[in-house]
Amino acid sequence: MENLIPIIGMLSGTAVPVAVFIWLYYEGKGKRETVLEISKNLEDTSKVEELLKIFEERKKEPIDYRRNGVITIFVGAGLWLLGYIALGVILKGVGGMVGLIGVGTLIAGYLYPNTGKELTNAVDDFEKQ
Numbered sequence: 001m002e003n004l005i006p007i008i009g010m011l012s013g014t015a016v017p018v019a020v021f022i023w024l025y026y027e028g029k030g031k032r033e034t035v036l037e038i039s040k041n042l043e044d045t046s047k048v049e050e051l052l053k054i055f056e057e058r059k060k061e062p063i064d065y066r067r068n069g070v071i072t073i074f075v076g077a078g079l080w081l082l083g084y085i086a087l088g089v090i091l092k093g094v095g096g097m098v099g100l101i102g103v104g105t106l107i108a109g110y111l112y113p114n115t116g117k118e119l120t121n122a123v124d125d126f127e128k129q
Contacts, residue, residue, distance in 0.1 A: 069106025073099050 076099025083091025 065105050065109030069102050072102030
């Protein structure tokens, strides 16, 4: 009976990733079957490629590091404040670390432009020099 708690703890740590994997598999299963059925009836390969683009869920836009940096800074500030008010020194340290990660992400957003317009402007500015 004493060994039951550590075993349950180890199993619960592996149960979450397995459950997410199963969930994602069944979520995409219907899409894969639909694409397969439609592609059997299509003879033009360009239409099959258009169909795959429709079902693709990934964003084409680059990651906005500035937005993510601001969000991370405020998460860090919230953790620090929670540590200051209620939970102690460790959470203040974690909040400070998360906030500094946010500052680094925010700086990266300004150092590495990510939108097409920003990249074009950066290239134009470089070519003028």
